[in-house]
Amino acid sequence: MSDIYDGRIWKDFKDQNEDQLFFRHNVSDNNLGIMLNLDWFQPFDNSQHSVGVIYGVICNLPRSERFKTSNTITLAVIPGPGEPKLHKLNHYLAPIINQFIELWRGIDISTNETSSKHIRAAIICCACDIPAARKLCGLISARAACHLCEKVANFDDRNQSNFGGFDNMRQWFVKRDADEIRNNAYLWKECNTEDARKIMSLRPLFVGQKYIGFHTLTLQNSLSLTLCIAYF
Numbered sequence: 001m002s003d004i005y006d007g008r009i010w011k012d013f014k015d016q017n018e019d020q021l022f023f024r025h026n027v028s029d030n031n032l033g034i035m036l037n038l039d040w041f042q043p044f045d046n047s048q049h050s051v052g053v054i055y056g057v058i059c060n061l062p063r064s065e066r067f068k069t070s071n072t073i074t075l076a077v078i079p080g081p082g083e084p085k086l087h088k089l090n091h092y093l094a095p096i097i098n099q100f101i102e103l104w105r106g107i108d109i110s111t112n113e114t115s116s117k118h119i120r121a122a123i124i125c126c127a128c129d130i131p132a133a134r135k136l137c138g139l140i141s142a143r144a145a146c147h148l149c150e151k152v153a154n155f156d157d158r159n160q161s162n163f164g165g166f167d168n169m170r171q172w173f174v175k176r177d178a179d180e181i182r183n184n185a186y187l188w189k190e191c192n193t194e195d196a197r198k199i200m201s202l203r204p205l206f207v208g209q210k211y212i213g214f215h216t217l218t219l220q221n222s223l224s225l226t227l228c229i230a231y232f
Helices: 008-012 086-105 130-136 178-190 194-201
Strands: 031-041 051-058 073-078 107-109 117-126
Touching: 008 117, 031 130, 051 086, 073 086, 086 107, 086 117
Parallel strands: 031 117
Antiparallel strands: 031 051, 051 073, 107 117
C-alpha cells in the first residue's frame, strides 16, 4: 500500500445516487475525494495561545501535487486562545458541513474547456493526530476507550488510564456499529442539560460520544473517517 488509491475506501466507496462506485475513470476529475485535517499551533512565542485550522486536500491529485500550499484548502480558522470543547466545534463545522452536503449533491462550474462541469465531492478520510481525529469525528478520547471496538480503558487511583487486561478479549473485541454511534450522538444532542449529557456519556456502550456536525453526513461511515487510507 503506497497511496490512498490502494485503500478500500477509494476502491469500494459507493455512489448511492447511482448505485455504482463513486471513483470511476470516466468521472475522475468530476467526483472528488476530500481528505480533512484538523490541527492546532502556537502562533506566538512565550504565550499560551492556540489557533486551530481545518484543512482539506483533494485526493484525486497526484501525491506530488496533493499537499502543496497552492492545492491546500483552508476550510476554517479557530482563533483560540484555547481549543473549543468537542461539541462547541460544531459552530465552526456547520458552514463546512452545509457546503459539503451541497457538493455531494453536485454543483456546476464554468471551465475553459466546456460550458460547465458537474463537480461532486465526498469526505473520505481524516488525516490528523489521534486527539484531533477523535474531536473532529465526535468520538471519545483515546485515553478512555477504543472507538473501533468495545474495549474501554482501566483507570487507577491516580486517574491514569491503561488498556491492560486481555483475559476477556472475546467480550469486547467486537467492532462498533457506525449507525449506533450516529444514533447515540443524536441522543446526546437531545439531552436538555449538561448533567443529562454527562449521564448519557457514561453509559457502557455509549463510550462518551458527542454530537458533531459530521454525523449529518449519513453517506459516510464515521468510523472510517478517523482512519487514513486503511478502512477498519
